[in-house]
Amino acid sequence: MMASSSGSGVSRPPPHCGGRRRVVATKKRDWTNWLSVNNSVKKIQRREISSKRQRSVSISNSVHRFRNIRLTEQYSTHDPKESSSFALPFLTKRAKVVEIVAGRGIIFALTSSGVCAAFKRDTKKRICFLNIFPDEVIRSLFYNKNNDSLITVSVYASDSFSSLKCRSTRIEYIERGKPDSGFPLFESESLKWPGFVEFDDVNGKVLTYSAEDSIYKVFDLKNYTLLYSVADKNVEEIKISPGIMLLIYSRAASHVPLKILSIEDGSVLKDFNHLLHRNKKVEFIEQFNEKLLVKQENENLQILDVRNADVKEVGRTEFMTPSAFIFLYENQLFLTFRNRSVSVWNFKGELVTSFEDHVLWHPDCNTNNIYITSDQDLIISFCKPTDSDDQSTIYGDGKVGSINISNIWTGKCVGKINWRNGCLNEEDEDERRKVAGALEEVTALYYDEEHNAIYTGNAHGLVHVWSN
Template sequence: MDGRRITANPRPCSGRRVVAKKRPRGGLDGFVNSVRKLQRREISSRRDRGFSMSDAQERFRNIRLLEEYDTHDPKGHCSTVLPFLKKRSKIIEIVAARDIVFALAQSGVCAAFSRETNQRICFLNISPDEVIRSLFYNKNNDSLITVSVYASDNFSSLKCRTTRIEYIKRGKPDAGFPLFESESLKWPGFVEFDDVNGKVLTYSAQDSIYKVFDLKNYTMLYSISDKNVQEIKISPGIMLLIFMKASSHVPLKILSIEDGTVLKSFKHLLHRNKKVDFIEQFNEKLLVKQENENLQILDVRNSELTEVSRTEFMTPSAFIFLYENQLFLTFRNRTVAVWNFRGELVTSFEDHLLWHPDCNTNNIYITSDQDLIISYCKTDSDDAATEGNAGSINISNILTGKCLAKIKACNGNPNDDCGCSTTCSGRNCNSKKRVQASRIRSTVAEALEDITALFYDEDRNEIYTGNRFGLVHVWSN
């Protein structure tokens, strides 16, 4: 792994880690660019929300640009706010909960919008020097957790706060209370929210102690104190402790997530003098990949080892584990693939070339049934109907790789050659026209340009996208 330690896009049932960073020289740009995506997202499933292919096509067929929200306040929501918080900046994270859309800008400003009134409710920054780094919706107690840094301590220490959604709806973001005040979360400390197990993991670098808290009531459950622990990976029910690498092996421990009991201790043999690309845990399966070596899939119950040729499985830039389906997604060079734990390629996606080369998973959403992936993609360069530099929002079936629906801007009738349901989202299919709504200033093509964050609200069947201008667009039928 390359150390990208932040998941700034809370999705239902996702594991998310936020790392305290040193404030680099050079001001805000260096600081906000330190926000990084966690390379592994853990997603659980809800069986009551199934989609068939035809249902999905119909569900997305008539989606159009419906609303536009602006996170930028030219006057500044507070007269004494830090200067860079007053500047327009791109959206890096969107979360929806209980008919509220939360949009976090790279500057650190976070705004809440009501889908009932289509008005901005409030800003979540309750202090003039607060820079919000990440958001997490805690469905256990219907609250929003914000993770922030402050100018008063040189932006070096993470501070967490929880606020009930009902208070935010009333425009009272300051009605919440701080979390984990006893923890020193200075760089390289971190906090990780694990919705799968209902736990929070913190790391205090000051004393090299990991602590596990209950996500329901934030009580501390147990701690792990070992300076040789290099990394912790969380899976349903268990934690994998990865210790400092020895010359020919890496020591590992598997712990119960509930009480920290050691379930298994073992060593995994490594090729000497080869860099470890990644070590990942998925239930009883351990995935290990070293530089220029085959992928190893180890069953820790019986030590059965499966190898996948390095020419077939090349080191991805990110993973998404699908727990219910016993599969995992890999992201590499703008492409997505689905694998099983026998090391077999299950799915390659058609017409699903991701827009961002760095695999920005803020622009990817997996439905809670793990059957659909919604992504911001590049359009076919040969498609003459594509307008300007606009990308498309693609909805694809994870198990088949088929493109089921696509939202794109075009000059004429939608091109249905791909066989998917395509919507132009514009009046008379003309993306140069502005949608007839008082709050929408962007054309469809403009709304589909340089999307920097994407979220799908499964309850409302709406897609929310944010762009580099700090605008949030609502796509709905």
């Protein structure tokens, strides 16, 4: 999974094929009107994806893989009977799905109200809710492949929703309907605003920040043991890449101090200053292995090689500040998101790919409504319909989109699920309307590579399974 470069928000994959997921504590406030407050977990608009496999799926195989995917199942995150056990009124109401994670045939769906439900694919039934306390509001999920567990990050009414609390629960316990068999994590840490916890799947680490004492701590994601601490009140932000951490310090008038640490033991690998234009706002600083991307307001993008200080500049009219990044480590590329469009760049500052027929539905891109496959060859997103498949005069009053699958290397659309082809029986009018309803206001998307199934969640709290 992303935060702005200022560091607010949450990062993720999965959940989607590895990466970072950061959850930031919120300021103390009145949560009694939760559903009217836009305060669901924000996604870090920057995610790193790493694959250990070779890119092996051809375009023709990709087309075949998604050719016969249809709507096969529907689940609901809302249950009036079971939700009566919740102590908070907003938890009992139907809410939109904001995050989907899957593992071992179980689908986890988190709603904006803070309710998380687990569904079993083979039985087609809900197993349980993961809210084990009546006043628990779950804010984010992380599937830890290292020990086959699900980490939930929650806040509680008894704590005035002020501190993040983490819990790890093995998938096998959830599968048995025993979500209360987990154990708490990082109990020694005070994760109050602006503190955070960040899960880094690429390096197998967890980063926490305690705002009370300005200490960052790095834990092992396999067994949650503390590895080392970074105590420095002048650090404004930390960015993680494979093998390293970038510490960004408070800027001076003409430069910003930077430090690169080993992610394994916290040792300093490089300590240097990056020159800046005076009186120009820094729009972002991003780290990708040995490359540093720096962009200031109304200035060119700078791509710095920290090994030899070589700088490559990309004109400000060619590269405009994106709202989000996704780094593809194996391919040495990165994706940018801006105004609902996606572009692929290399670290020479060259535009590699522009996508056809892949206009994102949501302007505020986050990693909960797009998915990059682990081979880094496909991007799957909820998109605006084209003129040829527009349904606004038939279904949904213009709220129905499509699930588009595009090749990252060519930009070509290799698959699409819309109201026309997402039916088991394309001639059945009722079936078409059901599919159109499933594609209305999709708010979360996840691709299960093991089962070749796409899971989507919508504004009505429903989860739909698309498979062949």
